[in-house]
Amino acid sequence: MTEVVLDGVDKVYPNGQIAVRNVRLRIGDGELFVLLGPSGCGKSTILRMIAGLEEITSGDLWLNGTVANELPPRDRNVAMVFQEGALYPHRTVKGNMMFPLEVSGDDRAEATAKVVELARALGLNTMIDRLPRTLSGGQRQRAAIGRALIREPSLFLMDEPLSSLDAGLRAELRVEIAALVRSTGTTTVYVTHDQVEAMTMADRMAVLRDGVLEDVGTPEQLYGDPGTVFVAAFLSSPPINLFQATLWGVEGEGLLLDLGPQRLTLPWDDPRASALISHHGRPVIVGIRPDTLVPIAAGSPARPGTVLSGQVRALEFHGHEWLAYAEAGIPTVDGNEVGRPRRPDSAGPGRSGVRERLRGLLGRPAADEPVPEEHAGHHRRSDLVFRAAPGERPNRGDHVALTVHLDRILLFGADGRRVTPVAR
Template identity: 45%
Template sequence: MAEISLNNINKVYGDDFHAIHDLSFDIRDGEFMVFVGPSGCGKSTALRMVAGLETITSGTLTVGGRVVNEVDPKDRDVAMVFQSYALYPHKSVRENIAFPLLMAKVPKPEIDRRVEEAAEILELTAHLDRKPGKLSGGQRQRVAMGRAIVRQPAAFLMDEPLSNLDAKLRVQMRAEIASLQRRLGVTTIYVTHDQVEAMTMGDRVAVMKAGRLQQVDTPQALYNRPDNVFVAAFIGSPSMNLYEAELDGRTLTLGTNSFDIPDAVFEKRPSLAGAQKRPVIVGIRPEHMDDADVRPASAQIRARVTLVEALGAESMVHLAIDAPWVDAGDPDAVGEIGDGKAAVARFSPKSGVAAGDTATVAIEAEELHFFDPETRLSIW
């Protein structure tokens, strides 16, 4: 096991494509760290630099206190688990798991012991003599994990290992991987574009955008205290609803709706106190909105219902709010009132609203998020 430190890591391809910009943070010994972000944000490139599969243009990478910038991948004491499993189809499960130990010329009795131990941990004992083609996707992923485990590395590096599985199996496997990592206590870096995976698996999560680190923190801290509009929009499912608004004293004006902000907001965000017609971006998470007829609140707005998705335990209600919206997928874009962008709210299944209704929406104003329209940073 080992601590991994990235210090001002940069990756430049050719003369003009700067893929990673000054990436700096520490991954603690035994920690499960998740890199998350949209496609093309640089998360896999960062992982491959840790593995030694990509060269580092500048900066320092250390594993267990040792600078490894120029160290070959095979000598970094890390094990990679790929998206594609990368199993040998002509070899048995036993032979696939044992392969890295054979290459390292580990004595056969030790190979057998480690393979049997890994197979027991991963519930593969009954499949050791089968070929990968006879296994399910989840079982093949376990074989790939077993091949990494037997090496007893200082760190596991996993690049979107569950993306080839169906939705139900992904949920099962992410729980199994997280449980296994905690059992083994091995430092792990896990790359995913799925923020639900990131939130449920990681001890901490590093959110990236366009090759830059946006924020690194625990999943709950990212949810409660996002540093900027991008993190706020990316963390949480469905995404946070973001609108341009104006704060004047205690009154928040959101398009054609206005309501007073409770004292708790100003206690939590003292920089908002005394604002006079201050433009802000306000963020409202779907779970902090409900049908006012079912769950009343002091803050209420009127909105037109455009779609109701009944999911049994809750209803996803799409709402047209008369206010300029900030695009959750592209926080640099702002839409005009009435041009089709709908907020999403988690309504109680007891709500009777239907598409076409004008609903009174209760908002938990204590849970609102506020951002500066110019810097897009959170206001505290």
């Protein structure tokens, strides 16, 4: 088995585009580790550098205590599965899974027994003699996973293997894949842009943006205790409420979060008070997940400083619940843009170069210019998103009051990083 360490790893392409910047990660022996982030964030590049398919510009890659920067891919004992299984079309499922064992010169009888056993574990035993073109997408991916696992690699790399499948099949296969790799004890690095996939599969996970590592931890840690606004927003379905506020320490009252037309007050005995008081008079970002807001029945009392209100403008039915969007008049924040790394990339034919050209065409500032107020999120709808049970949903146009569980709100500085300590 293998422990993977990336120590200050950078990847810069010849045109100057920075794909990965100063990534420091330790992936434990036998761990199912997920790299998560939007398209173009560098997660697949990291995977390819681990596999030896991309050169590392600077920094070190360690595999089981040995620097592997110059180690050829064939000597890393790595197996990789891509988005498309890329099976040999002229070989059956059995033939595809047998191929690595044939190349390594394994005894044919032992190899056949191993293939049959793994095919049964993957649910492919009834189609072992079929060609890839006769299989469904999910069956082809399972065959590709079987071909990778049959070699018993010390490191298993998976690059968005389920992204081309329909939602139902993805849900089924992510359970099977997670169970299978855990049963083998093989260290696995799994790349995805799907937050549900990451949260349900990972032992630990890392969230990336623009080639920079935003946060690392267990799914529970990153969801409940995110280190940055971007992580809180990315791991958010339904979307988290992100509001601009100014924080004031008021003697005799507590820590006042001034949201413009509305206010919340944290008591002085809140365990976060000592960290928050250093932001007195400064802007902060308040993160409130929809399940932190509870509708108050008409006529019920509410404690001052714990309530937000708004007028319902839209409703979404999700079967087990309704999502309601209430206009609250509070300035909102775009979590994708707050704290975005300034990247001195070339304006050549890379993602960042295209981004800079688009900014120019749209009349927006370049990446190294200050963001004017009108682009900081004020133009977005000032909705409060909250959940409602099927029998308790409000109607469009209703005025609603919502109790806020103050102990569960998240507070970030203007730079997008958590104001209060993050437990890891």
